[in-house]
Amino acid sequence: MPLYDLLSAERVAILGNPGDRNAVLETAARLLSGGDPRTAAALDLGLRERERLASTAIGHGVAIPHGRTPLLETSCGAFLRLAQPVDFGAADGEPVDLVLAMAVPEHHVQQHLQLLAELAERFADADFRNCLRSAPNAAELSHRLLDCCRRSAA
Numbered sequence: 001m002p003l004y005d006l007l008s009a010e011r012v013a014i015l016g017n018p019g020d021r022n023a024v025l026e027t028a029a030r031l032l033s034g035g036d037p038r039t040a041a042a043l044d045l046g047l048r049e050r051e052r053l054a055s056t057a058i059g060h061g062v063a064i065p066h067g068r069t070p071l072l073e074t075s076c077g078a079f080l081r082l083a084q085p086v087d088f089g090a091a092d093g094e095p096v097d098l099v100l101a102m103a104v105p106e107h108h109v110q111q112h113l114q115l116l117a118e119l120a121e122r123f124a125d126a127d128f129r130n131c132l133r134s135a136p137n138a139a140e141l142s143h144r145l146l147d148c149c150r151r152s153a154a
Contacts, residue, residue: 006075006076006077006102006115007076007077007078007079007145007146008076009139009142009146010031011031011032011076011077011078011079012078012079012080012138012141012142012145012146013027013031013078013079013080013081013138014080014081014082014083014137014138014141015027015080015081015082015083016083017083017084018080018082018083018084018086019086020086020087021051021086021087021088021089022048024080024082024086024096024099025044025047025048025051025065025101026040026044027080028043028047028065028078028080028099028101029041029043029044029046029047029101030044031078031080031101032076032077032078032101032102032103034076039071039072042069042071043067043069043071043103046067046068046069046103047065047066047067047101049067050065050066050067051065051088055088055089055090055091056088057088057089057090057091057092057094057096058090058120058123059090059091059092059094060092060094060123060124060126060129061085061090061094061095061096061097061098061129062096062098062099062100062123062129063088063090063096063098063099063100064099064100064101064102064116064119064120064123065099065101065102066101066102066103066104066115066116067102067103067104068103068104068105068106069103069104069105069106070105070106072103072104072105073105074105075102075103075104075105075115076102076103077100077101077102077103078100078101078102079098079099079100079101079141079142079145080098080099080100080101081097081098081099081132081133081135081141082096082097082098082099083097084097085097097133098123098129098132098133100119100123102115102116102119131144132144132145
């Protein structure tokens, strides 16, 4: 599954007051759930449980919280840019301001691993990170993120 199929403009946001890591995960779960409160609560719990195992921060101010769930038929992602960085316990010690949360159907183990590898590679690019950080608003952030994903898939 290409990354651009994982994302949609409705699941890209800038959080002006992100709070702490748990508040960021809760917001991500709400976006991933498509508005269903029960699904949001289950996804939030899953993201928190995964985060307790080990930080999903990959360095350079980026985190990729993720989990598998029986509640979804297809994989989906949500992207959050945080106005104030949040401590995710990154190995490099940097707080996180770019978060790509992902929920994958429970039986999609290989797809889950492929998506994580693609995301890690994408966010290793400093120009890509800077492009996202410099977007003036959520609409432009969404455009930059989705446009980049489409171009790299072509």
